[in-house]
Amino acid sequence: MLRTRLLSAAVFIPIAVSLMWLGGALYTAALMIALAACGWEFATLPLRPELRLNAFAIISGILALVSLQAFQLQALLLPTVSAILLGNLIVMIARYGAEDYAALRFGLNVAAALYIGGLGVHLLALRQLDHGNYWLILTVVSTGMGDVGAYFIGSWLGRHKLAPRLSPNKTWEGYFGGVALAVISGVLLSALFAPVVRLIDGALIGVLVGALAPLGDLGMSAFKRTAAIKDFSGIVPGHGGALDRFDTLLVGGTLGYYYIVLFALSTF
Numbered sequence: 001m002l003r004t005r006l007l008s009a010a011v012f013i014p015i016a017v018s019l020m021w022l023g024g025a026l027y028t029a030a031l032m033i034a035l036a037a038c039g040w041e042f043a044t045l046p047l048r049p050e051l052r053l054n055a056f057a058i059i060s061g062i063l064a065l066v067s068l069q070a071f072q073l074q075a076l077l078l079p080t081v082s083a084i085l086l087g088n089l090i091v092m093i094a095r096y097g098a099e100d101y102a103a104l105r106f107g108l109n110v111a112a113a114l115y116i117g118g119l120g121v122h123l124l125a126l127r128q129l130d131h132g133n134y135w136l137i138l139t140v141v142s143t144g145m146g147d148v149g150a151y152f153i154g155s156w157l158g159r160h161k162l163a164p165r166l167s168p169n170k171t172w173e174g175y176f177g178g179v180a181l182a183v184i185s186g187v188l189l190s191a192l193f194a195p196v197v198r199l200i201d202g203a204l205i206g207v208l209v210g211a212l213a214p215l216g217d218l219g220m221s222a223f224k225r226t227a228a229i230k231d232f233s234g235i236v237p238g239h240g241g242a243l244d245r246f247d248t249l250l251v252g253g254t255l256g257y258y259y260i261v262l263f264a265l266s267t268f
Contacts, residue, residue, distance in 0.1 A: 002238075003238075004237050004238030005238035005239060006238075007237070007238070008236055008237045008238045008239055009239075012236070016140075017137060017141075020127065020133060020136045020137050020140065021133045021137065022133075023127045023132065023133060027124075027127060028066075028070050028124060031066065031120070031123055031124055032063055032066050032067075032070075034242055034246065035062050035063075035066060035116055035117065035120040035246070036059050036062060036063060037235065037241070037242035037243075038062075038116050038120070038232075038241075038242045038243040038246050039055070039058040039059040039061075039062045039112060039113070039116055039117075040055055040058075040059060041232035041233050041241045041242060041243045042058060042112045042116065042223070042232070042243060043055035043058045043059070043109075043112065045223060045226075045227045045229075045232075046227050046228075046229065047226065047227055048101075050101045051101055051104065051105060051108070052105070053105060053108055053109055053112065054088075054091065054105070054109050057084075057087065057088055057091070057109045057113065058109055058112045058113045058116075060113075061084040061109075061110075061112075061113025061114070061117055062113055062116050062117035062120065063117070064080050064083075064084070064117070065077075065080060065081075065113075065114075065117035065118060065120075065121050066117060066120065066121050066124060068080055068121075069121045069124045069125055069128070070124060081114070084110060084113055084114070085110060088106050088109050088110050089106065091106070092105070092106035115250070116243075116246075116250065119250040119251065119253070119254045120246070120250055120253070122253045122254040122256075122257040123136070123140070123249065123250075123253040125257055126139060126253060126256065126257050126260070129257075129260065129261070129265065130265070131193075131196045131197075134193040134196050134197055135197070135256070135260050135264075137189065138186060138189045138190065138193065138197060138202060138205060138256075139205060139209060139252060139253055139256030139257070139260075140249060140252070140253065141185055141189060142182045142183075142185045142186045142189070142202075142205055142206045142209050142210065142252070142256075143182065143209040143210075143213045143248055143249055143252030143253070143256075144248075144249070145178075145181045145182055145184075145185040146178040146179065146181060146182035146185075146206075146209060146210040146213060146214070146248070146252075147178065147217075147248055148178075148181060149174075149177040149178040149179075149180060149181030149182065149210075150170070150174040150175055150177060150178030150214065151174065151178075152177070153173055153174050153176075153177025153178070153180075153181075154169070154170060154171045154173060154174020154175075154177065155174075157171075157173045157174075157177070158170075158171030158172075158173045158174050159171060159173060160172045160173065162174070162175050163218055163221075165225075166218050166221045166222055166225060167217070167218060167221045170214075170217075170218075175214065178210055178214065179206075179207065179210035179211050180210070181210070182206040182207070182209055182210025182213075183203055183206035183207055183210060184206070185206060186202035186203055186204075186205050186206025186207075186209075187199060187202050187203050187206065188202075189202055190202025190203070197264075198264070201259075201260070201263070201264040204259065204263075205256050205259055205260070205264075208255050208256065208259055209248075209251075209252035209255055209256055212251060212252075212255055213248040213249075213251045213252035213255065214248060215251055216247040216248045216249075216250050216251035216252070217247045217248050219247070220232075220243060220244075220247040231244050232244050
């Protein structure tokens with residue numbers, strides 16, 4: 001299992017870092033494909049038959065939100081969100097009575113599109129900042145290294161359960177190990193990207209994503225527990241599905257973006 005994880009990482013990490021560094025249409029397309037895969041995995045969760053979700057509604061909502069950022073059409077954000085809500089509302093009303101749980105499916109479809117698309121768009125917004133390649137790589141790598149630290153430190157020293165009902169294998173020791181490795185990664189990358197990235201900003205981004213990005217993992221674990229599955233899919237050998245990889249990145253990318261905009265790049 002570990003060997004498969006390492007081999008997959010050896011293949012995907014250089015590709016991902018290259019795409020983030022280059023940016024442009026290729027990075028945008030890759031991000032949209034990855035987020036669409038996340039939407040597909042969520043839509044096809046093996047829930048009760050009457051709770052089957054609408055993959056088209058979820059994926060189209062995700063791609064619409066990312067497209068607005070890609071083409072700098074943020075002025076259309078509210079109309080797009082309204083269209084997502086109203087479109088799903090119309091489907092729910094049309095099916096209500098003929099299908100059980102139509103109202104619950106409406107909520108899940110909307111939540112999935114807005115959660116994956118609304119948070120995922122920050123991974124594009126990061127790249128569009130001044131020196132966005134530095135900021136994006138710093139945020140994503142620090143978040144990812146937080147995952148790595150939590151996994152290995154938790155496997156080695158883990159004793160005290162973090163959230164046994166959601167994720168029985170996660171421990172407080174792993175959590176703090178993840179925070180520590182995220183901070184170390186942030187500091188090292190800030191030194192590499194100096195003078196664009198200050199040491200304090202690298203450290204604080206590491207603290208932020210290391211401490212809070214695991215919330216994305218725990219949140220998605222709740223859905224996996226409900227569906228009685230270990231991974232969302234198996235498209236990334238040894239790592240599970242796209243959403244298993246992006247659960248922390250969605251939160252980490254969002255937190256990193258707002259820290260950078262409000263503090264690192266602020267003129268105040």
